[in-house]
C-alpha cells in the first residue's frame with residue numbers, strides 16, 4: 001500500500017475537496033478512497049496500441065525522476081479498443097479511508113439533500129436512444145443472429161439524455177452514490193473537453209460500478225465478473241424469491257458461464273494458479289441482484305501490470321458478448337450511439353503496476369445542464385426483449401436515484 005493510504009483523511013473529506021481540484025479524479029471502494037488533482041502527463045493512446053505500455057512506463061518514470069516516490073496514472077479507457085483513452089499522471093494524490101457507514105437517520109439526511117426535486121420531472125427534457133420499441137427490435141435481431149451465426153451472447157445498451165434545470169452538485173451526487181453502493185466502486189473522472197463542439201463544457205464521467213475488472217497487488221490478482229441480473233423488490237419475501245429464481249435460471253447461468261470461461265482463458269496464461277469457483281454466487285446492489293464469481297490468482301511474473309491484465313480481459317462478455325469479434329459487430333450494427341467510455345474501465349495504476357480497474361457501468365456523463373446515462377443487458381438465446389428493456393431501465397436507477405430523478409426511472 002502506498003504510504004499516504006494510511007492517512008486519516010476520509011472519503012467524505014475527499015469528496016468535499018472534489019470541486020476545488022483541477023482535473024479531479026475520484027475513486028472510492030470498500031477499502032479506500034482516492035482523490036487526485038492536476039495533470040503532469042497525459043496518455044491518449046488506444047488500448048490496442050503497441051506503444052501503450054512502454055509509454056505509460058515512460059510517463060511514470062518521468063514523474064519518479066521529478067521526485068514522486070510512487071506516482072500513479074489514473075483515468076478512463078473507452079469500450080472501443082481502438083479509441084483514445086483518457087489517462088493522466090496527476091500532480092497530487094490523496095489517499096483516504098473509505099466513506100464511513102452512515103446510520104439510517106444520517107442516510108436519510110443525505111437522501112433529503114437531493115440534487116433535484118424528485119417529486120416532479122416536468123421541465124426536464126428526456127430523450128431515449130434508441131426508443132424502447134427499437135431497443136426490443138434490436139434484441140429480437142440479436143436472437144435471430146444466434147440462430148444463423150456463431151454469436152451466442154451480445155450486450156445491448158441504451159442511452160438516456162436528460163436536460164437539467166440546474167447544475168448538479170457533484171459532491172452530493174458522489175456522496176449519495178457511494179453511500180448507496182457501499183460494496184461497489186464510486187468514481188468521477190474529468191473527461192477531455194470536446195474543442196470541436198461549440199458550447200462544450202467540462203464533462204465528468206460519474207458512476208457507481210458493482211463490477212471489479214481487475215485488482216493487482218504484487219503477485220495477487222482478483223476479478224469479480226458479474227452477468228445475469230434481476231431487479232430487487234421492496235418486499236423482502238419477493239426480493240428473496242427473485243434472488244433464488246436468478247440463481248436457478250438456466251438462461252442466466254449460461255449467460256454467466258460464457259463470461260467466466262472467457263475471463264478464465266484470458267487470465268490463465270499469466271497465472272501460477274487461478275481459483276475459479278465452479279458456481280456463481282449472488283451479490284446485490286441497491287437496485288439489482290447479480291450472478292457473481294469472485295476469482296483470485298497468483299501471477300507467474302510479478303512485473304505483469306494491472307493494465308496488461310485489464311487489456312487481456314477487455315472487453316469481457318459481461319459488457320460485449322461472445323465471441324467478442326461477432327458481438328462487437330452486432331453492437332456496432334444494432335446500437336445507434338457511440339458508447340464512448342461506457343463499458344470501458346475506470347481506475348488507477350502505480351509505478352509498480354499495482355492498481356484497481358472497474359467496469360464503467362451504472363454511470364453517466366455529466367456536462368453542465370446535460371446528463372447522459374447508459375445501461376446495457378446481456379442477450380442470449382432465451383432472452384425476452386421486454387425483460388431486457390426492463391433490466392436496462394432498472395440499471396438506470398442507480399444514477400437516477402442518486403440525482404433524485406426517481407420518477408424518470410418509471411418512464412425509462
Ligand SMILES: C=C(O[C@@H]1C=C(C(=O)O)C=C[C@H]1O)C(=O)O
Nearest residue numbers: 227228229318361375376377378
Ligand atoms: C452492461 C451493464 O451491466 C453488465 C451486464 C449484466 C447483465 O447483463 O446481467 C450484469 C452486470 C454487468 O456486467 C450495465 O449495467 O449497463
